[in-house]
Structures are given as structure tokens and as C-alpha cells.
Amino acid sequence: MKKIYILGIIMAAFVSCSDFIEEENLSGESADSFYVTPDGFNSLINANYEKLRDIYGDSPFLFEGGTDLISKGRGQGPLGLTEYRDLNSTSDGVADLYNECYAAIQLANRAIYYAELTEQTAELPVLVSEVKFLRALSYFLLVQTYGGVAITDYIDSPVLEFDRNTAEEVYIQIISDLEDAIAGASDGAYFGRVNKRAAKNLLAKVYLTRGYEPFGSQNDFTTAAALADEVIGGEALNLPFSEVFRPGNDLNEEVIFSVQFDAASISADPDGLGSRQYAYFGSYLGGSEVQGQAPARDYSSSPTDFAISLFTEDDARWEGTFMTEIFYIDTDDYTGPSYFTYYRVPEEEHNSLTVIEFYEPQWFTPEDKANYLATKNLAPSFKYHNYGEYSSEWTDTVSLDYEVICVKKFDDPSPTTAFGGRSSTRDIILSRLAETYLVAAEAYLQAGQASTGLLRLNAVRNRAGVADATIGEFDIDYILDERARELFGEYHRWFDLKRTGKLVERTSLYNNQVNESDFNGAGALKILRPIPQQALDLNQNNDFPQNPAYN
Structure with missing residues (x-):
């Protein structure tokens, strides 16, 4: 591999490492001695894990924006990423994943470099794996998002001229790294560190994704x-959703x-170090x-009508995904809506609580509505949100507080949380067993083994309590619908649509803020994000190509 990099990314990586040394290297030793x-x-390994927080811990727009399931609420996310019309190399958010992933790659390269120099221990091969x-993982995010990118070695001085590897070459690098990880990682249970199972799981997703590429194969x-079946290993989905x-x-x-x-690791700066997935x-x-009494919601990423319509009455994932009732309390300290009362009062007591907001599911009949209103304790300012009147589309008409149904999967009701x-x-959660089942389902379908x-x-459907799908309806669109029900908000959706070639079709069909024509640009479709302009400007290689649609 060439030692190639851009100054801005090098400096970002050096800043991250410098911050880490200031916190951990109290002796003031140089990197070579530390x-x-x-x-x-081990501190360097921990810094590699910590970098995941910078990649995933902030906004969801690169993962979920501009899809069939999520669109703008009352607030605005980065319009280029969410609506495509003004997507270009300087758009808000375009550089975020590029910079953070390359900073992570630089930290990984640093660890691999020092693994040859550090004291050799029995644990060392596991850490390198x-x-x-x-x-x-960083390269996989990059190649899916931007296409072919530069593959780098560890460097310790700025290199201002760099080339672009092909997407095929990046996949070869990813697979090589994951095969090494599988060979050397721990075979123990998952406790927050990479193990063989996690590496096999990611490799299954990489092969699935590569299979759709022009250089992929059956x-x-x-x-x-x-690989997905190896990860499953006969384990059933035993936990309720x-x-x-x-x-x-x-x-x-x-x-x-x-x-x-965890609370201890973010206590020094909760707003800067914590996760925002809940927000x-x-x-x-x-x-x-x-x-x-409630989480601080951003109101810029709301479920579409289509997303809400995917759930049926018998699907446990409806109540497991959305907060359908907001309770009301009247105490000496506070009077008003109390979102977290759902968690603070035992579930068996919920029916006796006062309700201030209710979001009607699509299967409610007029009789169901009348029964609900007659049997519930309703707050004086209670609002009944009819089905079809609490999605991102509804905010085009009404944009008041509590107008959009909230996703509760990521809630953190801890009283110690700021x-x-x-x-x-x-x-x-980046990967879990139910998604592995769905990866296997998609892979078998595309491999010509639909029945398996x-x-x-x-x-996955059995765990949710819904009827089996039939072979006649089992196609890629059905799989995408099932992934939507199971994985809503879990940072997969843009990649799912991109992988399967459904990004333009399904987003323009089901997201009312995106038209098919919005994907057109410079004679190509915007199915990759643009290479950030700052990377192009700092590169002295004038032949480095921008992605199609952005030239």
C-alpha cells in the first residue's frame, strides 16, 4: 500500500492522538517510548475503540437520512444528505464520515505499526486482530459511502499528494483485514471487544454488499x-424484541x-462524549x-408515513419501536407531560395513569377509538393523534410539539443522564443476531436458494409474532420491508438501499421530500456521496477524480 494521506486528515488524527496522550500519558513520554x-x-488500543464514538455517536444523517423511512420533521438536517437536490462536495455533513473514518484508520495503522515494536505479550496478536x-469497519463505511478511496499505511509526516484506489481494491483490503481478525481474535463471548463472531458477522455483510458490485460474483x-449461518450457529432469537x-x-x-x-466515561463532558442516537x-x-421528564429530541428526523404503515397489529415491534402513549403527571415539583413515566412506573400500573398524547395505530377501528377514549384517564389537554397525522408528512401541515410519534428504542431514562x-x-448496537438472520435471508435469496x-x-418474523412470509412474496423489497420493521433507526437504512440498488426508487417513492429527479447530477445519479471538497483542495494530485454526478 502507498503511504498516502491528506494534511487535514493527518492533523485530525494527530489531534485525536494528542488528546489521548494528554489524558493517559501522564509521564510525558514520547510515542516511541510510550x-x-x-x-x-493498551491505551492505543483503547483509543481505537473510542474512535467508534466519533464515527457513530453524533448525528444519524449519513446512516438514515435521505431514505424511504426518515425525512425532515420540524427541524432541518443537512439538506444535501437528506434531500439530494443541493448535495455537493461542500454540503453539510458530507465530510464527517470521511474525516472520522480516516482518523480511525490512522489510529489503527499506528497500532499495527507499534505492534512490531512494543513488548511482545501473549495478548498482543489478539489486540492486533x-x-x-x-x-x-472504517474502510467498509468509506467504500459504501464514497466508492473507491485511498488505502493508507501508517505515516508520521504529512503527504499532500495521493491517489484513489478502486472500490474493488478497497474490498480486497477489507476482506484481508477481517480474515486476519477472524484468525486472531478471541473466541469468547462478547463483552464489548471484537471477537471471532463479530469479525465473521462483518465479513458476511461485506461479502453480501460486494456481491451487488460490478466486480462481485454469485x-x-x-x-x-x-458466514451468516456460522454466526447464527443454531442460536434462536430468544429475547422478546x-x-x-x-x-x-x-x-x-x-x-x-x-x-x-457508560456514565463514568462521559462524566467529564457529557454533551461532548455521550451518544446522540436517542436524540x-x-x-x-x-x-x-x-x-x-423527557429526552431532548432534535425534531429533524421523523418517521415517514410509509415507515409507520409497515407495522401490523400482531407485530410486537410496533410497541417495541414507538412510544405510542405519553403520560401526564401532577406533582408538587412538576405538572405536565412526562415521557419517562413510562419507564419509572411499573408496566402493570400503566393503565391507571393519565394520558396526554396517544398515537393511533393504523388498525384501529372507530369502535377501538371510542373504547380507548372511554376507558382511559385523559389529561385536560389530551390529544388523540389519528393514524396518518403524526409522521414527517404531517409536520408540513402541523409542526407543534409532540406532533410526531417518537422512537423509544434508544431511550436513556437514567436520572443521572444530562x-x-x-x-x-x-x-x-451496530450488529445483532436478528440482523444476521436477515443478512442470511438476503444472501440465500441472491444465491438462488430462496427457500433457505x-x-x-x-x-425474525416469528419472534415478532407475525405470520410467516410465503415464497411467493419473498423478494428483495420484502426483505427491505422486514429490515425496516426490525432495524428502524439502527443506522443501516441508507446502506441497505444503496447496497440493493433501491436507493433512488424507494426514496423517491416513499419520502415526500425527495423526487426521482433530485438524484440527477452531471449526467449520473447521486448514489454515492461526493468526495469532500477539503480533501480535493489539499490534494496536489490534480488527476484525483470526483465521484460521478458531482463533476
């Missing part, structure tokens, strides 16, 4: 299916890999977060 000790090298997984789908996301249960049996957060996917909650900015202590794929998909 990282060659077991304690110093973990770092190779993390590097592969064998990629077959390999993906086999609601338990997978129950606060305080982040390291449950279904989780394969996640970004780790999106719903409406502003009337200021009650100030009193610790409810502002990036303050959640919940982990961000249908079994994997129906295992």
Missing part, C-alpha cells in the same frame, strides 16, 4: 450466507458488536426535558 510498553500499547477489524452471496432495547440491557445475548458508552427520530417534547446534547449513556433464505427471514 507505545512500546504494554500499558502504552481487534484493530484490523476496526480498520476494516460466490460472494454464497459465502455471505455461509422489547428486551433487546430495554434500558440497562445493552449487553444482552443478541448483541454481536456495539459502540460502548433523533421524534418530535420536540415541549421543554419537559429541562425538568428531566438531557442535553450528546448525553446518552446507551450503547449503539425464507426460513431465516421467518425466524
